[in-house]
Amino acid sequence: MPDSRPATPAQLKVKEAMDARDALATALTRAGIQLPAMDIRTPWAEGARYAFVHLGQCSAPVAHALAEVITRGASR
Template sequence: MKKRTDHADRLGEAMAARDALASALTAAGIQLPAMDVRRAWAGEAPYALVHLGVCSAPVAHALAEALGRGAAR
């Protein structure tokens, strides 16, 4: 049963990370169209993945600009 808890914990961690990233992007005026969480373990891989999906060139530029502003702080 421990494996189920570990997988649930990993999935929960990835979902929390996705939600935090979505909130930060929203605060910066950016919305990615298809953020999701996907399982990465094909056995015992230690994580789940936050899938950011695809975005248009203008959204990619806005994301780059927001990251640049944050890095400049």
């Protein structure tokens, strides 16, 4: 049975970050790029404004491929 309680601000921030991570992963996959790890990080401090999409580490070739895709998209 689904939880009928309203989501807390922190839960909404995590959901927003998860949706952004998933959208970015989909876009990168379409461009032929895969980052080794994409995760959600939360500062958990009182009053934290955001949950963060952590892109992890990537190799130099992947970083260059990502830069090329961004440059091509920015020039449109």
